[in-house]
Amino acid sequence: xxxxxxxxxxxxxxxxxxxxxxxxxxxxxxxxxxxxxxxxxxxxxxxxxxxxxxxxxxxxxxxxxxxxxxxxxxxxxxxxxxxxxxxxxxxxxxxxxxxxxxxxxxxxxxxxxxxxxxxxxxxxxxxxxxxxxxxxxxxxxxxxxxxxxxxxxxxxxxxxxxxxxxxxxxxxxxxxxxxxxxxxxxxxxxxxxxxxxxxx
Numbered sequence: 001x002x003x004x005x006x007x008x009x010x011x012x013x014x015x016x017x018x019x020x021x022x023x024x025x026x027x028x029x030x031x032x033x034x035x036x037x038x039x040x041x042x043x044x045x046x047x048x049x050x051x052x053x054x055x056x057x058x059x060x061x062x063x064x065x066x067x068x069x070x071x072x073x074x075x076x077x078x079x080x081x082x083x084x085x086x087x088x089x090x091x092x093x094x095x096x097x098x099x100x101x102x103x104x105x106x107x108x109x110x111x112x113x114x115x116x117x118x119x120x121x122x123x124x125x126x127x128x129x130x131x132x133x134x135x136x137x138x139x140x141x142x143x144x145x146x147x148x149x150x151x152x153x154x155x156x157x158x159x160x161x162x163x164x165x166x167x168x169x170x171x172x173x174x175x176x177x178x179x180x181x182x183x184x185x186x187x188x189x190x191x192x193x194x195x196x197x198x199x200x
Contacts, residue, residue, distance in 0.1 A: 019065060024200060026062050027072035034133030048129040051083050068186035071199050077183055078132065078144050082125040089118030092151060096121060099154030109146035138191040145187035152180035 030047060037043040051059050059079055066073035085092055096116050112124045124147065131140035159173035193199035 023063050023066045023072035024070065027066075027070075027075050028200070031071065031075070031132060031137070035137075038134040044130050044133050047133055048082075048126050051079055056083055068183075069189050069193060069199070071190075074141055074187060074190035074199065075132070077187060078129055078140070081144055081147065081183075082129055085121050085125045089121050093118045093121050095151050095154030095158060096147075097154070098157045099150040099152070102157075103150045103153045109143060111143055112147070138194045141187045141191035141194065145184040145191070148180045148184035148187065152177040152184065155180065 030050075034044065034047045046053065059076070063072040063076035063079075066076060068074065068077065093116055096112065100116070111127065113120045124143075128140050128143045128147070131137070131143065155173045155177035159170040159177065162170040162173065190199055
């Protein structure tokens with residue numbers, strides 16, 4: 001793989017076919033290496049903390065443009081969820097609590113400990129990513145999807161609450177909730193593809 005410094009020296013942008021090849025090769029290597037070493041907690045911790053070690057920009061350069069129903073696309077979505085929780089755990093914990101009232105089944109699938117606070121959300125997203133390497137990857141994707149659905153429900157409630165006071169903020173939250181539902185759908189489809197051995 002090119003280092004970030006080497007990649008910066010390349011003229012122009014990477015050819016889309018090469019970018020796709022890099023995305024699929026790196027995602028496959030990371031997942032398969034992680035699953036082979038899944039009994040090594042240090043390795044799993046390093047893989048879960050990939051964004052902290054390499055930076056979000058580096059991970060985005062590898063995977064962000066990948067279609068959602070591919071291995072790099074699915075991994076990108078899980079790592080972005082984890083990074084979002086790391087950056088704004090208080091807001092997301094509040095939205096999760098709001099969403100749980102209307103989406104209790106998804107709460108169970110997501111597997112967040114109660115009472116739900118910032119620490120519990122961080123533990124859950126770390127457990128989801130650990131499951132990519134130590135458990136059934138399809139289950140990890142489904143847990144991520146369930147988490148998105150609960151957050152989407154909480155964001156929709158937040159938007160309803162804000163509607164009278166700040167219509168533009170309410171509209172942003174509604175769009176965000178819609179994006180979370182789309183991400184949940186994509187993760188669930190990726191889980192089905194993994195089970196069918198068609199997620200590459």
